[in-house]
Amino acid sequence: MQKKSYQKELSISNTQKRFGTTNVKKDVEKIQSWLTLFAMQNSNAGTATGIDGDFGPATEQAVINFQKAKGLPQNGIVDQNLFHVLTLPLQKAFENTILGNNLRELVVNTAKNHAENNPYELVIKNQSNTGPWVRAYMDGHEGSSWFWCMGFVQTIIDQAASIQGKNFKTLMPLSYSCDTIGTTGLQKKILTRYQTARNNPALIKPGDLFLLQKSTYDWYHTGIVIKVQGDVIETIEGNTNAGGSSNGNAVLNRIRNFKQSKIDFFSIESLV
Incomplete structure (x- = not known):
């Protein structure tokens, strides 16, 4: 593929959490974005939050609610494994196997x-x-x-x-x-x-x-x-x-x- 920018959306630089010493504003914004996108498809999940790059108590609770919705341990911490779950829709869109008999x-x-x-x-x-x-x-x-x-x-x-x-x-x-x-x-x-x-x-x-x-x-x-x-x-x-x-x-x-x-x-x- 020529257009590969999507790959940058599938990872964060370090684990992000409340009071985290390795928090990066851009990574927190990405997490908040995916939490909000999840809420758009799951209105009762309680994951919609502000997108400001600050991993505060609201973002932590949104992460916990996402983990609960996915049946995962509820610690409010986002490592690369959890971020992978958050971003799975985009990965599936770009990397699922596509079948077809011709280009059309x-x-x-x-x-x-x-x-x-x-x-x-x-x-x-x-x-x-x-x-x-x-x-x-x-x-x-x-x-x-x-x-x-x-x-x-x-x-x-x-x-x-x-x-x-x-x-x-x-x-x-x-x-x-x-x-x-x-x-x-x-x-x-x-x-x-x-x-x-x-x-x-x-x-x-x-x-x-x-x-x-x-x-x-x-x-x-x-x-x-x-x-x-x-x-x-x-x-x-x-x-x-x-x-x-x-x-x-x-x-x-x-x-x-x-x-x-x-x-x-x-x-x-x-x-x-």
């Missing part, structure tokens, strides 16, 4: 595997688009200005292509910009405009990227096409929400009507 199937199955592990952004220090999932997709970048839908898409393409020993950069440059990838598609003549797609849906295939068009040369959101049926596409996309926002907070499986929206399609066929 691998792309679809990789995207599904990520979605099943509930990637979600956090708000840290009043900044949206932050947290371990965002940093993993955005090569370490995070913050309100770092929209991460393209980072998610390129991670999926990279991960799937790497299974076949291919480099996704032969298809598109590493970028976080929908405009850059849209322009690349035009230059390579692998971008199907929405007018053409509406008239010939057979041109849209699973594994391709969709690009929501704001104007002729301006795109503002992207995701992976999972299925095409009738007038709609099924997608998996990051930085979205239930309403289909281009600056949402999660990876979601969505349905979009491509005959009622200006959706262009970037083909991965040349990489297949």
Whole structure:
């Protein structure tokens, strides 16, 4: 894989605990982030806590509650073994074995595997688009200005292509910009405009990227096409929400009507 920043999210430098002499603020923030992410999927767990890098009594209790939820000894201390349990969703998203008969199937199955592990952004220090999932997709970048839908898409393409020993950069440059990838598609003549797609849906295939068009040369959101049926596409996309926002907070499986929206399609066929 070309995009390996996720590996930094899977470890801490030393054991972290209340009054710990080896505490590192960045590591404590990572622990607090994962405790909060766990609470999002387990609302009664009592693990949501502030993300401030201070391993105080609230963080200690959140750790104890997480240990209780997982059936582990409840000492409020986070060593690498417990941090591994905290970060297991991200590890599974990036390192689970993905099966598929071809690159398109691998792309679809990789995207599904990520979605099943509930990637979600956090708000840290009043900044949206932050947290371990965002940093993993955005090569370490995070913050309100770092929209991460393209980072998610390129991670999926990279991960799937790497299974076949291919480099996704032969298809598109590493970028976080929908405009850059849209322009690349035009230059390579692998971008199907929405007018053409509406008239010939057979041109849209699973594994391709969709690009929501704001104007002729301006795109503002992207995701992976999972299925095409009738007038709609099924997608998996990051930085979205239930309403289909281009600056949402999660990876979601969505349905979009491509005959009622200006959706262009970037083909991965040349990489297949």
